[in-house]
Amino acid sequence: TSPKIRVEFDQSTGVAVLHMQSPPVNSLSLEFLTELCISVEKLEMDKSCRGLIITSGQPKVFSAGLDIMEMYGKSPEHCGAFWRAVQEMWLKLYSSNMVTIAAINGSSPAGGCLMAMTCDHRIMADNPRYSIGLNETQLGIVAPFWFMDTMTNTVGQRTTEMALQLGLLYNPAEALKIGLVDQLVPEDQVLTAATQTISKWLAIPDHARQITKSMMRKQTIDKLRSNRESDIQYFVNFITKDSIQKSLGGYMEMLKKRRA
Ligand code: CO8
Incomplete structure (x- = not known):
């Protein structure tokens, strides 16, 4: 298979x-996540790499979030391995020493929004057709505590409480207003703007910036690190329930019908 990540x-x-x-749609499959983690780890270990811009090579979509097919009709073992990979992606990106910028050149629901929120700065294409947010409740599922924590750290308690219960997807203007993204630019300038912004971040001495970042995020990261196994257990029990499988099946059908 062709590489899913190009660096x-x-x-x-x-x-x-x-x-x-x-x-x-860059859905986060087990294979995709594994490749992503290897790429990020390589860059992390390369001392000459100080900044990382994450963007999509697909038109209209940054990432559709977790690959629903990895959670639908799969064995508990498979679901467990998949969830460990999702955790690993979040841990790697949220604790990165590099300056990370999400160049969001398309829609970014659920896991796609989570990935963007792990970054230090978010730039989104100013196209009202695109949306971003944690829409899990709309699928009849519950965003895990560390998704909630990441959003709270980004936009605050009250906005997160509302956004998560309603499963809100925001258009770029709304996302800017609540601080879910930091900057809107015309669609064809997302990568250029990311390159400009990252140079400002790189003007700060690395060690001071890195320690500050890690102090700000340590509590949130430690919470998952010390509860990884129970979080996997919880996910597997939840996602393999008949009622949840039914919701996921119905949602996939809705996605396909919407297009037909
Ligand atoms: N997983 C698998 N397949 C997907 C996904 C996905 N997340 N998203 C889209 N697809 C498929 C579609 O079914 C479609 O398949 P087909 O070609 O066979 O019909 C194909 O990809 C293209 O999709 P669209 O035609 O919808 O493409 P558009 O460009 O019109 O729209 C969007 C792109 C906006 C990304 C749209 O596809 C969309 O809204 N997708 C769903 C996004 C979503 O709701 N993701 C939620 C995933 S759940 C998650 O990330 C966190 C779960 C936490 C679990 C906690 C449990 C305890």
């Missing part, structure tokens, strides 16, 4: 651009 590293700036290229 371009510019030695002169120390910035890597990670292009997600898993057609049609």
Whole structure:
């Protein structure tokens, strides 16, 4: 199979651009997550790489979030392995020492929004057809505590409480207003703007910025690190329930019908 991740590293700036290229919608499958984690880990270990821009190589979509097919009709063992990979992605990105920027050039629901929220700065294409948010309740599922924590850390308690219960998806203007994204730019300028913004972040001494970032995020990260196994157990029990499987099945059908 062709690679789902393409990394371009510019030695002169120390910035890597990670292009997600898993057609049609960059859904986060086990294979995709494994490849993503390996790529990020390689960059993390490369001392010359100081910044990471994450973007999509697919038109109209940043990432559709978790691959629903990895959670639908699968064995508990499979669901467990999948969930461990989702945790790993979040841990790697949220605790990265690099400056991370999400160049959100399309819709970014659920797990896609989570991935964007792990970054230090979010730039979104100013196209009202795109949306971003944690819409889990709309699928009849519950965002795990660390999804909630990440959103709370980004936009605050009250906004998160409302957004999560209603499963809100925000258009770019609304997302900017609540601080879910930091900057809107015309669609064809997302990557250019990310490159400009990252150079400002890179002007700060690395060690001071890195320690500050890790102090700010430590509590949230430790909470998952020390509860990984029970979080996996909880997920597997939840997702394999008949009622939840039924909701997921109905949602997939709705996605397909919507297009027909
Ligand atoms: N997983 C698997 N397949 C998907 C997904 C997905 N997340 N999203 C889209 N697809 C499929 C579609 O079914 C469609 O398949 P087909 O070609 O066979 O009909 C194909 O991808 C293309 O999709 P669209 O035609 O819908 O493409 P559009 O460009 O019109 O729209 C969107 C793109 C906006 C991304 C749209 O596809 C969409 O809204 N997708 C659903 C996004 C979503 O709700 N994701 C939630 C995933 S759950 C999650 O991330 C967190 C779960 C936490 C679990 C906690 C439990 C305890």
